[in-house]
Amino acid sequence: MPLIKNDQLVDDPWYVLDDEGAASVSDDADIVVSYERWTKDRESLVSRNGRLGVKLSSDQPPSLIEDDLKHLDLVAVEFPRFTDGRGFSYARLLRERYGFTGEVRAVGHWFRDQMVFLQRCGIDAFEADEDRALVEWSEAQREISVVYQPAADDRSWVSRMRSSASRTARYQAAE
Amino acid sequence: MYRYDEFDHTLVSERVSQFKGQVARRLSGDLTEEQFRPLRLMNGLYLQLHAYMLRVAIPYGTLSSTQMRMLAHIADKYDRGYGHFTTRQNIQYNWPSLDQTPNILDELASVEMHAIQTSGNCIRNVTSDQYAGVAADEIEDPRVYCEIIRQWSTLHPEFSFLPRKFKIAVTGASTDRAATRVHDIGLQMVRGSEGEVGFKVIVGGGLGRTPIIGPTIREFLPKKHLLSYLEAVLRVYNQLGRRDNIYKARIKILVQSAGAEEFAAQVEEEWAHIRDGYLQLPQSEINRIRSYFAPPDYEILPAIDAEHALKMSEVPEFASWVERNAVAHRQPGYAIVNISLKPIGGIPGDATVAQMEIVADLAARYGLDEIRVTHEQNLVLPNVKQAELFAVWQKLAQSDLATPNLGLVSDIIACPGLDYCNLANARSIPVAQNISERFRDLERQHDIGDLKIKISGCINACGHHHVGNIGILGVDKKGVEFYQITLGGRADDGAALGDIIGPAFSYEDVVDAVETIIETYLAHRESDELFNDTYARIGPQPFKEKLYAAH
Numbered sequence: 001m002p003l004i005k006n007d008q009l010v011d012d013p014w015y016v017l018d019d020e021g022a023a024s025v026s027d028d029a030d031i032v033v034s035y036e037r038w039t040k041d042r043e044s045l046v047s048r049n050g051r052l053g054v055k056l057s058s059d060q061p062p063s064l065i066e067d068d069l070k071h072l073d074l075v076a077v078e079f080p081r082f083t084d085g086r087g088f089s090y091a092r093l094l095r096e097r098y099g100f101t102g103e104v105r106a107v108g109h110w111f112r113d114q115m116v117f118l119q120r121c122g123i124d125a126f127e128a129d130e131d132r133a134l135v136e137w138s139e140a141q142r143e144i145s146v147v148y149q150p151a152a153d154d155r156s157w158v159s160r161m162r163s164s165a166s167r168t169a170r171y172q173a174a175e
Numbered sequence: 176m177y178r179y180d181e182f183d184h185t186l187v188s189e190r191v192s193q194f195k196g197q198v199a200r201r202l203s204g205d206l207t208e209e210q211f212r213p214l215r216l217m218n219g220l221y222l223q224l225h226a227y228m229l230r231v232a233i234p235y236g237t238l239s240s241t242q243m244r245m246l247a248h249i250a251d252k253y254d255r256g257y258g259h260f261t262t263r264q265n266i267q268y269n270w271p272s273l274d275q276t277p278n279i280l281d282e283l284a285s286v287e288m289h290a291i292q293t294s295g296n297c298i299r300n301v302t303s304d305q306y307a308g309v310a311a312d313e314i315e316d317p318r319v320y321c322e323i324i325r326q327w328s329t330l331h332p333e334f335s336f337l338p339r340k341f342k343i344a345v346t347g348a349s350t351d352r353a354a355t356r357v358h359d360i361g362l363q364m365v366r367g368s369e370g371e372v373g374f375k376v377i378v379g380g381g382l383g384r385t386p387i388i389g390p391t392i393r394e395f396l397p398k399k400h401l402l403s404y405l406e407a408v409l410r411v412y413n414q415l416g417r418r419d420n421i422y423k424a425r426i427k428i429l430v431q432s433a434g435a436e437e438f439a440a441q442v443e444e445e446w447a448h449i450r451d452g453y454l455q456l457p458q459s460e461i462n463r464i465r466s467y468f469a470p471p472d473y474e475i476l477p478a479i480d481a482e483h484a485l486k487m488s489e490v491p492e493f494a495s496w497v498e499r500n501a502v503a504h505r506q507p508g509y510a511i512v513n514i515s516l517k518p519i520g521g522i523p524g525d526a527t528v529a530q531m532e533i534v535a536d537l538a539a540r541y542g543l544d545e546i547r548v549t550h551e552q553n554l555v556l557p558n559v560k561q562a563e564l565f566a567v568w569q570k571l572a573q574s575d576l577a578t579p580n581l582g583l584v585s586d587i588i589a590c591p592g593l594d595y596c597n598l599a600n601a602r603s604i605p606v607a608q609n610i611s612e613r614f615r616d617l618e619r620q621h622d623i624g625d626l627k628i629k630i631s632g633c634i635n636a637c638g639h640h641h642v643g644n645i646g647i648l649g650v651d652k653k654g655v656e657f658y659q660i661t662l663g664g665r666a667d668d669g670a671a672l673g674d675i676i677g678p679a680f681s682y683e684d685v686v687d688a689v690e691t692i693i694e695t696y697l698a699h700r701e702s703d704e705l706f707n708d709t710y711a712r713i714g715p716q717p718f719k720e721k722l723y724a725a726h
């Protein structure tokens with residue numbers, strides 16, 4: 001499935017490994033495994049050449065892999081239904097609490113109108129199965145330009161802009 | 176009152192355009208109803224029994240006359256000439272058409288109003304004390320913090336898909352008029368050991384299927400940490416709240432199953448990571464928002480106006496209205512006026528276009544341009560000069576808005592029930608109307624005294640029946656409407672849930688049952704004992720005997 005990443009539709013370079021096997025995957029391939037598989041085959045997974053990602057299901061908080069993040073280049077956060085919003089918190093914790101800088105990917109069920117929220121929480125890659133997704137992504141990006149609260153993105157929130165606006169005003173008044 | 180700045184204006188108008196796009200996608204068939212549902216819900220648009228219903232936010236229940244006039248205009252142009260004020264200090268329109276809703280939102284935006292987060296599993300409109308800013312027993316105006324919370328929670332990226340809806344109430348007074356113990360989070364302003372002001376934090380109260388009086392999880396929270404602490408509570412809830420069963424998804428279930436102490440410890444642990452971060456409230460922002468709620472320029476007036484005193488002695492109807500519906504103001508020579516939306520036999524909380532316009536006019540002319548909506552579904556003019564009460568009363572009386580029944584048996588809270596709501600088991604509105612008719616004699620009502628009747632059409636408890644002195648709950652028995660009665664509930668400082676008195680009553684019998692309960696109370700009342708005190712003293716038995724004797 002293609003991905004939306006950095007405002008582009010790109011091929012997914014990652015290979016999702018199921019829990020049983022697929023020993024046939026080359027040692028250089030970038031693979032995503034479940035949390036269960038990660039805990040089971042940790043040693044052998046770490047010794048591979050390719051990059052490594054772990055997928056968390058919606059009842060697996062990122063605190064479970066806090067100490068493993070140094071081995072990982074990707075964490076996939078699952079949304080089993082669009083109404084299940086746990087992943088929003090998980091993504092923020094990965095970015096803000098654990099300082100994870102690799103890819104945080106949303107997988108499963110979410111819809112266009114949630115994309116900006118996901119992005120604000122630190123998700124930077126979305127699985128997308130239609131061409132239209134990119135158009136929708138860029139539309140959604142432009143809809144709301146104001147944010148009222150800090151999150152995992154670098155947008156400046158209103159109360160901060162107000163105080164810097166008043167600082168500038170004071171500064172100008174002083175000149 | 177708070178006024179939007181450029182940021183607030185931009186957000187609301189962009190939100191309207193966004194919703195316009197969503198409606199257009201729905202109307203063109205691009206979105207199915209299933210896909211559209213979460214989007215419309217995030218904008219307060221419900222699909223009810225007969226039509227769409229639009230719920231408009233009235234943040235912490237405060238309105239200007241311009242805003243009230245706009246609410247009237249919308250009722251006139253897009254609805255059937257009335258609106259319904261709710262127990263969440265909001266207004267609902269029961270008959271808008273889908274294609275018109277973006278226009279309604281446009282018009283609302285022009286007076287700094289919106290419908291954002293009035294439904295859906297997100298942080299809802301924050302409610303407060305209807306006497307905020309004018310109450311004599313207030314530590315600080317809670318609306319400053321309501322507004323800060325409103326902004327922080329608006330389109331919050333992390334907390335827009337919670338396990339369930341989330342309601343926050345804030346009070347700044349020692350008397351709890353905001354029912355903070357039956358909210359997901361209740362905040363009470365209190366003084367700390369050195370006299371500084373902060374919040375007592377109550378989490379996990381609520382009504383509905385599992386009514387719970389919320390426990391206190393923090394005795395004192397400094398103001399600057401308000402948002403980081405709320406974020407910590409919400410983050411714990413968002414991760415651990417149940418998502419497998421809609422009836423167990425509210426935060427109160429999480430708090431109960433973990434235990435209040437354990438839950439508090441989880442919040443403290445989360446909070447420790449974020450308390451000194453970006454969410455710390457700068458004093459400059461508190462001051463900026465506080466400046467909008469600065470007290471108006473009151474005139475220096477005598478505590479008793481001579482002309483007013485004379486009118487009181489000359490016009491008994493006026494005097495009885497003042498005694499019931501006007502409340503002491505903290506500024507000498509001023510009064511807080513309650514406008515009853517409970518005329519005898521009327522629909523609780525409904526107001527016509529003409530009535531809304533009258534209230535707007537009165538607020539502009541006599542009320543320093545302020546109006547409040549109460550969670551008991553009445554309106555308030557918080558700043559009226561004593562000397563002008565008579566003029567205000569006359570105008571209100573001409574529009575059926577001067578029923579002197581505040582807090583009496585006909586001042587009933589009722590949810591929309593089976594007349595509108597597709598979750599209802601039974602009608603609520605006609606039960607309220609019938610009770611009101613039964614006790615239409617105001618002298619009798621005054622004789623009975625303060626008594627709160629609250630009616631819900633189903634277990635979701637939008638009419639707060641659990642905390643009514645007399646609570647009435649619509650239930651369905653093999654397709655027939657029945658009503659279960661609870662006694663002894665209250666929502667204020669000594670918040671308590673009522674006890675079920677016995678088997679439910681039919682629609683035909685429920686008003687008789689209420690009358691029997693009240694007669695029993697009167698027969699046992701000692702001096703001026705309130706209903707709940709008599710009930711606590713004599714217990715349910717005497718009521719049961721009377722109610723079920725003939726059955």
Ligand code: SF4
Nearest residue numbers: 590596599632633637
């Ligand atoms: S209590 Fe039930 S019937 Fe009444 S408005 Fe709420 S959901 Fe509808």
